[in-house]
Amino acid sequence: MVLECPRCKRPLAAADLGGTTVDACAGCGGTWLDRGELEAVAARPAAASETAASPFVETAVKYLPCPRCRQLMTRRQYERFSGVVLDYCGAHGVWADRGEIERVQAFLQAGGVERRARREEEERKLARSVERYGTDRGAGADTSHGWVDVALWVW
Template sequence: MRRPRPTEESRARAARITQSLADLLPDEPVPARSAGRRTTGPSGAAGSDCPGCGEPLHRAAVRHGVELDACGACGGIWLDAGELESLTSGLDPAPGRGAADEAELRGRVPRPASRESDVRYRECPRCRDVMNRRNFGTISGVIVDECRRHGLFLDAGELEEVEAFLRAGGRAVGEASRARAAARQQMPPPPEPLPSTREVRHERASSTALDVLWNLFFG
């Protein structure tokens, strides 16, 4: 599959995103990388090809031990397994402050713009297996590319959408939605309706008529 090449506009947008991440998440210095052959290290994907556009991933910032491997061309971000949960663990609202249901959640956080025109299955930058696409939080509308062994990839802007979803109470609403779906799957099928009185009378009348004809011809 031919990968799209970055444009000047996309490079400028990605540079702004990378700089914003560096300004917001400067808790620890970014370790310097030596020049040389691009490889995938044991603790991250920096130096690997971006699943979104094929350009190299670089460490953009570190926060609470979470390394953000960003693409300078398309603005995508790679997070190792478990790092998104660590990065967003403190974003849930206090009890009673979050949305009560999906309708209220949509009022607080509009559904992300559809990216279905760009749907394609991408490769994990570490193992090169095709990643799964999943709806973050079941109902967020943010479709992330995930390798269950190594981590996940977020397109430009999706990290901000995930954070807004969680701040509005989306995690609890999504869990409630999954619980309802599981309960529906476990419910037994409804019983077949009992025949109506008219159907029973019709069946009896038909049976009586057959008995009369049988007796006339064979009795």
């Protein structure tokens, strides 16, 4: 089955990415990674490459169809704090635009997963302290503001 690029509809071609065979688009420079392939690719150090130097620029938010099932994919930030938004199909894999794999690799190299764990621990601590604050102060109007702030930050 020939997969089609979700952005420019060209057929994807098999490409080797540090030992992992992925499906790449020659048109827009994006890459389709089947489930598990992103983890394999991302674990490798980022290589200085042409695609990283000229990343894909998204001019408008667009939901892309999964090349395998054609369902629209979910846009999600890799590891929550990486700043790299990838398109995920829960059943099949993930689409990375040109330059995004390099950014994921660079994020992991810089200890991004540990940073994420630390931030989440801070969020939990803050949520606990707000709970205490909320109980101490009762349900007065001045405490509701704090609740809203935290709810937005933690989502």
